[in-house]
Amino acid sequence: MFEYAPAPESRDIVDIRPSYGLFINGEWVEPQSEERHKTVNPATEEVLAEVAWAGEADVDRAVQAAAKAFPVWSALPGAERAKYLFRIARIIQERSRELAVLETLDNGKPIRESRDVDLPLVAAHFFYYAGWADKLAYAGFGPDPRPLGVAGQVIPWNFPLLMLAWKIAPALACGNTVVLKPAETTPLTALAFADICRQADLPPGVVNIVTGAGATGAALVNHPGVDKVAFTGSTEVGRLIARGLAGTRKKLTLELGGKAANIVFEDAPLDQAVEGIVNGIFFNQGHVCCAGSRLLVQESIADELLEALKRRLGTLRLGDPLDKNTDIGAINSAEQLAKIRELSEAGEAEGAERWSPPCPIPDRGYWFPPTVFTGVAQSHRIAREEIFGPVLSVLTFRTPAEAVEKANNTPYGLSAGVWTEKGSLMLWMASRLRAGVVWSNTFNRFDPASPFGGYKESGYGREGGRHGLEAYLAV
Ligand code: NAP
Ligand code: MG
Numbered sequence: 001m002f003e004y005a006p007a008p009e010s011r012d013i014v015d016i017r018p019s020y021g022l023f024i025n026g027e028w029v030e031p032q033s034e035e036r037h038k039t040v041n042p043a044t045e046e047v048l049a050e051v052a053w054a055g056e057a058d059v060d061r062a063v064q065a066a067a068k069a070f071p072v073w074s075a076l077p078g079a080e081r082a083k084y085l086f087r088i089a090r091i092i093q094e095r096s097r098e099l100a101v102l103e104t105l106d107n108g109k110p111i112r113e114s115r116d117v118d119l120p121l122v123a124a125h126f127f128y129y130a131g132w133a134d135k136l137a138y139a140g141f142g143p144d145p146r147p148l149g150v151a152g153q154v155i156p157w158n159f160p161l162l163m164l165a166w167k168i169a170p171a172l173a174c175g176n177t178v179v180l181k182p183a184e185t186t187p188l189t190a191l192a193f194a195d196i197c198r199q200a201d202l203p204p205g206v207v208n209i210v211t212g213a214g215a216t217g218a219a220l221v222n223h224p225g226v227d228k229v230a231f232t233g234s235t236e237v238g239r240l241i242a243r244g245l246a247g248t249r250k251k252l253t254l255e256l257g258g259k260a261a262n263i264v265f266e267d268a269p270l271d272q273a274v275e276g277i278v279n280g281i282f283f284n285q286g287h288v289c290c291a292g293s294r295l296l297v298q299e300s301i302a303d304e305l306l307e308a309l310k311r312r313l314g315t316l317r318l319g320d321p322l323d324k325n326t327d328i329g330a331i332n333s334a335e336q337l338a339k340i341r342e343l344s345e346a347g348e349a350e351g352a353e354r355w356s357p358p359c360p361i362p363d364r365g366y367w368f369p370p371t372v373f374t375g376v377a378q379s380h381r382i383a384r385e386e387i388f389g390p391v392l393s394v395l396t397f398r399t400p401a402e403a404v405e406k407a408n409n410t411p412y413g414l415s416a417g418v419w420t421e422k423g424s425l426m427l428w429m430a431s432r433l434r435a436g437v438v439w440s441n442t443f444n445r446f447d448p449a450s451p452f453g454g455y456k457e458s459g460y461g462r463e464g465g466r467h468g469l470e471a472y473l474a475v
Helices: 056-075 078-094 096-107 111-132 160-173 188-199 214-221 235-245 270-286 299-313 334-349 400-408 423-430
Strands: 022-024 027-029 036-041 046-052 150-154 177-181 207-209 228-232 251-255 261-264 294-298 353-355 371-374 391-397 415-419 437-440
Touching (some): 022 056, 022 188, 036 096, 046 188, 056 177, 078 096, 078 160, 078 188, 096 160, 111 160, 111 270, 150 160, 150 214, 160 177, 160 188, 160 228, 177 214, 188 207, 228 235, 261 270, 261 400, 270 299, 270 391, 294 299, 294 400, 299 371, 299 391, 334 353, 334 371, 391 400, 400 423, 415 423, 423 437
Parallel strands (some): 150 228, 177 207, 228 251, 261 294, 261 415, 371 391, 415 437
Antiparallel strands (some): 022 027, 022 207, 353 371
16 A cells, blocks of 8 residues: 655635624624624644624524615626626635635545545535526516515525535525525634625625524524525424424425435446445544435345455544545534434444454544444434444345335435436336435535435425525525
């Protein structure tokens, strides 16, 4: 094996302020709430900055700013709104190196991913919805579809800037205004985005960013001035929000958890499948709602595939997320690390066999080695519950019907992957899998033109593509 020399990306390109206020009505404002919170680099536990925790009065101020901006923003011709979105997309491209480093520092994901996956997709999302802004009359929602008003948006920590893009780009394209709350452990790229809004001369109040924890999110989604709620996060919190909004006029979309099956048939190209399995569960430390966390492999090739997979996992490099050679970065928080540990211990206790490659773990920060469980039964917690970490559960099957049965045996339904050379088998499987996305001989592939969303406890509504417009229009 090759030895790699360190190839650290410089962090000099980012300028993190010691302390941040809230972004309301186009200005940085001091919060009324006295609460503040430190955001850390999970790879080193170094404090990066202090951010405000917005209280109810602060959220109210942000919603009022968005409500005031709505009549003006929604009355602009679509082509004018598109100009702002195109401008934002171009600024994101120009500042993509800085934003990638900032994302990696605050989140712990490898720079290779923030630079080559997150940031290009963020820019692509703004470009894509900029293109829709003047074509809404041709989107299939009637000749003059109207926006909803103020969108209250709450996002998680696994793809901070990308989830912001998924929320803000379609909302603005349709003529809504926005109050967005980033996750408490990853607020920094959303705050950098506030600066980008200023740089793009976006009219004040069209985008407002309020930082804080769950209580801030709850204050936002329950605010009577909010017309539309868009949430990405856990099924547990999604349920709370749905309960709170039942019976109100607010329109709601939920993007929640998942427990995807990645299904490998005996005729699949095995080396390619191994890469797809690695990308499916070890990309972003497995902090991916659509992660291929259950490998379903046809019994006849199980031993051969597992051997190849283990060989491949031995080459993954875990460590400094800013090093361009790193494959596996840090776990986002101590809380998430504790959850991953707890579920992995449950896997062992329930009788599955645990394996990790030899993998040195840094002394500071939050880390978990790539882990594979074999001998997993459908009843085990590691086969049913979302682990949201670099942990793969392996099950086997004999026939396509059994693969479908096992894949669908989950309360979730966000995504699935199928590996086979036979087109007919692929289509047969795809029509039977209850998952919002089915990837064929690939995994975790995203494009702004393609809708994404779930069945069952994975939520409802679609983001991306023409379908993604519907969530932000009165249709
Ligand atoms: P989470 O605890 O549900 O948090 C998501 C967001 O909601 C955070 O900003 C959080 O704030 C906020 N929040 C917490 N309690 C709230 C409340 N009562 N009312 C309103 N907002 C509240 O989820 P997470 O642990 O950050 O994220 C991981 C989960 O997200 C996983 O289950 C994953 O599957 C899911 N996810 C789904 C998708 C998808 O597209 N379907 C994409 C990514 C992630 P704090 O950060 O301060 O807690
Ligand atoms: Mg952080």
